[in-house]
Amino acid sequence: MAEEKKTEKLEKAWYVLRAISGKEAKVKEVLDGAIRNTPLGNYVFQVLIPTEKVVSVKNGKKVVKEKNLYGGYVFVECILTGEVLYELRNTTNVIDFLKGRGKDAKPEPLREVEIRRMLGAGDDPTDEAVADNDFMVGEQIKVTDGAFSGFFGSVQEVNRERKKLTVTVTIFGRKTPLELEYSQVERT
Numbered sequence: 001m002a003e004e005k006k007t008e009k010l011e012k013a014w015y016v017l018r019a020i021s022g023k024e025a026k027v028k029e030v031l032d033g034a035i036r037n038t039p040l041g042n043y044v045f046q047v048l049i050p051t052e053k054v055v056s057v058k059n060g061k062k063v064v065k066e067k068n069l070y071g072g073y074v075f076v077e078c079i080l081t082g083e084v085l086y087e088l089r090n091t092t093n094v095i096d097f098l099k100g101r102g103k104d105a106k107p108e109p110l111r112e113v114e115i116r117r118m119l120g121a122g123d124d125p126t127d128e129a130v131a132d133n134d135f136m137v138g139e140q141i142k143v144t145d146g147a148f149s150g151f152f153g154s155v156q157e158v159n160r161e162r163k164k165l166t167v168t169v170t171i172f173g174r175k176t177p178l179e180l181e182y183s184q185v186e187r188t
Contacts, residue, residue: 012045013109014077014118015088016098021072023093024049028074030091043084046077050118057186060144073098075118080107135165135182143169145184152188153178 019027028047035041050069055062074094078084085107089096097107110118135141139155153169156177163182168175 018095044078141185
């Protein structure tokens with residue numbers, strides 16, 4: 001029975017570390033260095049910060065940035081023994097493990113479904129970049145690209161699946177509807 005508990009504990013699993021918001025990359029950098037240069041590498045296999053590509057328009061140009069999907073969290077694949085638990089918990093900028101409620105709660109591994117969702121969200125090459133703009137009907141915008149560049153208008157309809165907007169602009173005193181892509185407009 002003692003052997004069963006030992007092998008149960010020594011299984012490789014994914015855990016979630018709570019990190020100071022904005023310091024997730026620093027935590028990953030420190031842990032990656034420890035994996036390469038210390039015996040921690042025998043127990044910690046991967047450190048991930050799931051991200052997505054976000055397209056925004058700045059000064060009329062498309063800018064693609066990486067955005068954390070889960071701000072304040074770092075995912076670690078490891079065998080969680082006492083020493084590894086101590087090392088991970090005491091890494092600079094780490095608050096603690098994500099765990100259940102209660103005083104004596106232990107870190108809980110992620111379920112297989114959660115791991116697949118997490119890994120799939122950041123690794124799908126067919127997935128296009130998500131637009132940073134979540135436009136709302138009635139919002140005022142400026143057209144930044146195309147034949148109507150420089151015109152101001154109002155959002156009449158939002159099609160999130162196609163990433164398009166129906167915008168009304170005033171041309172020669174008449175309200176004219178235009179269908180534009182998210183990347184062709186910016187908020188005013």
